[in-house]
Amino acid sequence: MRPILKNSYIFIALLLLTVATAKATDYTSTNFKVKDPVIAPGGGFGTSTNFRLNDTQGQIGISKSTSTNFGVLAGYQYYPSAISTLNVTAVLLNGGNPITLISNSTTSISVGFTVTDNSGCSSVFTGGGATTTIFRSGVGPNCTADNQNCYITNAQVNDCVSGNTATATSTIPIYYFADPTDSSSTFSGQNWQAQVTVSNTGNSSSTATSTGVSLNTLLAINLSTSTLNYETVGAGQNTGSTNKIIGIQNTGNSSSTLKVSGTALTFNTNFLATSSQHYATNTFTYNTGDTALSDILTTVTGFFLTKPTSTVAMQKNIYWGISAVAGSPIGTYTGANTITAVWTN
Secondary structure (H helix, E strand, O other): OOOOOOOOOOOOOOOOOOOOOOOOOOEEOOOOEEOOOOOOOEEEEEEOOOOEEEEEEOOOOOEEEEOOOOEEEEOOOOOOOOOOOEEEEEEEEHHHOOEOOOOOOEEEEEEEEEEEEOOOOHHHHOOOEEEEEEEEOOOOOOOOOEOOOEEEEOOOEEOOOOOOEEEEEEEEEEEOOOOOOOOOOOOOOOOEEEEEEEEOOOOOEEEEEOOOEOEOOOOOEEEOOOOOOOOOOOOOOEOOOOOEEEEEEEOOOOEEEEEEEEOOEEEOOEEEOHHHEEEEOOOOEOOEOOEEOOOOOEEOOOOOEOOOOOOOOEEEEEEEEEEOOOOOOOOOOEOOEEEEEEEEO
């Protein structure tokens, strides 16, 4: 039997281990040689009157890390975008003049201002925004909108076409009951101011505030009727417990009392004396708890109108009656009564 020959092969595995090394390219010329020019990271900046130079040596790795409070841009230089310079200036409330309101209405008050943005005025007026607040100084510019002391608008008109600078005006209607700040008012130590805050598409913002101006006290009333018609009263008779009513509304921004006066009522050459008319602040029976009208302005006892705080009318009534002396000829007697608001703080 022939032997079977088996060939055996022994494989020797060789592992070639090499050490990775960092190496930079040498720089050479006729006169110098720079060995391994970038090995360790570093950097800094230099400045002069006209420039600033940022420099970096080395580059370990590029990545971005962030958290709630910071951001790290690792690696070679990251160049920021151009910094936006945004300013609002020259804020002017009502042309710098005291504010005078209109009875039972609103008064349009303007706020002018100038915006400068090196990224262009359209960055504010097209892509950004402007908020104007007119406020009594005692409540401050961060106030909540209130028709007594704080008005806020985002509306304005401007002359921005191109370029970096534009002027704008916001106009806000102020109600007749806005708080006065003149010397006779409760808020005499304060004034009204305007604050403008602008923002642009780069999320930059700027805020400026005007100098203060006074808001004048408005003493005003509105009568529910301009005619006091007693209808028919017989000679020697009076209106008894039947009263005519005139409602008095406070249409200003101050508390108010009242004074009244009148004239005699005449028919041809005949007349009824001024004192034939009586009034009171409550219903009455003629000659009981009422006051005879005088031709001299007289304070109405017990009458007081508080300052309005909204467009809801603050109203009180004056009740009226009359008598006709015996023998008075039949006819239509006419006269004029005067009702005057009197300021009270």
